[in-house]
Amino acid sequence: DTGVSQNPRHKITKRGQNVTFRCDPISEHNRLYWYRQTLGQGPEFLTYFQNEAQLEKSRLLSDRFSAERPKGSFSTLEIQRTEQGDSAMYLCASSAPGLADNEQFFGPGTRLTVL
Amino acid sequence: AQSVSQHNHHVILSEAASLELGCNYSYGGTVNLFWYVQYPGQHLQLLLKYFSGDPLVKGIKGFEAEFIKSKFSFNLRKPSVQWSDTAEYFCAVTPPRVFGPGTRLSVLP
Numbered sequence: 001d002t003g004v005s006q007n008p009r010h011k012i013t014k015r016g017q018n019v020t021f022r023c024d025p026i027s028e029h030n031r032l033y034w035y036r037q038t039l040g041q042g043p044e045f046l047t048y049f050q051n052e053a054q055l056e057k058s059r060l061l062s063d064r065f066s067a068e069r070p071k072g073s074f075s076t077l078e079i080q081r082t083e084q085g086d087s088a089m090y091l092c093a094s095s096a097p098g099l100a101d102n103e104q105f106f107g108p109g110t111r112l113t114v115l
Numbered sequence: 116a117q118s119v120s121q122h123n124h125h126v127i128l129s130e131a132a133s134l135e136l137g138c139n140y141s142y143g144g145t146v147n148l149f150w151y152v153q154y155p156g157q158h159l160q161l162l163l164k165y166f167s168g169d170p171l172v173k174g175i176k177g178f179e180a181e182f183i184k185s186k187f188s189f190n191l192r193k194p195s196v197q198w199s200d201t202a203e204y205f206c207a208v209t210p211p212r213v214f215g216p217g218t219r220l221s222v223l224p
Contacts, residue, residue: 003158035214042119042205042214043159091159100147100166102209106159 002026004107006092012113013082020078021110025094032075033104034067035091036060043091049075082114117142119208119215127221128196136191136218138206148189149207150180151214159205165189176200198224 005024013019025032030051035043046065048056051072061067064082069075079086089111093104122137140146150162163174170182180191189206201222206215 033212040124040216042207042217044214045212048212093159100164100209102147102149102207102212103161103164105161106151108158 004092004094004105006090006107006110008110009108010111010113012115014115015084016081018078018080019082019112020076021090021092021112022074022076023092023094023107024074025092026096026105029094029096029105030072031095031097031101031104032069033093033095034075034077035093037089037091037109038087046077079112082112084114087112087114117208117211117213119206119213121204121206121215121218123218124216125219125221127223129223130198131195132222134191134193134196134200134220136204136206136220138189138191138215140187140189140206140208140213142187142208142211142213144210147209148180148182149209150174150178150189150191151205151207152202153205153217154202162191162204196220196222198222 007022032049034046037043045058047067049069064080067077089109091109092107095104119140148165151159152162153159165172165182173179178193203217203219205217
């Protein structure tokens with residue numbers, strides 16, 4: 001499978017714990033995006049990387065959230081001191097050079113449940 | 116704040132019926148417009164896109180959408196739906212990279 005992969009697929013954690021998610025984009029896709037999706041809503045943009053540079057961060061991305069893409073390939077999204085309101089599906093998407101922004105390939109998502 | 120609205124939360128149709136899903140956005144500048152679809156248990160995938168030129172764009176699986184700049188709309192259409200079109204449909208606008216809340220389509224066999 002050469003699509004976008006995300007791990008883990010499901011994560012259950014207790015409030016206050018830290019969690020980290022991983023996204024592996026499609027090979028040679030230089031742009032990588034993180035979104036959050038809650039039930040009944042569309043994806044909400046969190047942050048965007050072009051290669052290893054984090055070029056844009058949404059105001060939704062509080063200081064408890066941090067994302068990295070150290071070598072311009074895979075990316076991690078960490079949530080510190082999780083809160084129940086962080087429960088959501090976290091989606092990763094990637095896009096190739098020459099494609100428009102929002103012309104993205106999505107992964108299956110990581111579903112986070114904070115108890 | 117820029118927003119994308121989708122008129123219907125849930126649409127139920129019988130097979131062979133025609134489909135139109137509404138999408139309106141509030142951003143006033145030049146935009147790129149997209150429709151994404153999420154079939155049950157599957158990833159979001161791009162259905163069609165509009166950047167410029169002919170405002171009527173065709174996508175996969177017989178879907179098309181019309182961009183009407185004066186109405187800030189980008190409605191999705193299909194002349195005859197099939198049971199396999201049952202899915203959630205999301206309209207998206209860039210900039211500023213905003214998705215609508217989605218419309219769930221249920222097609223009855």
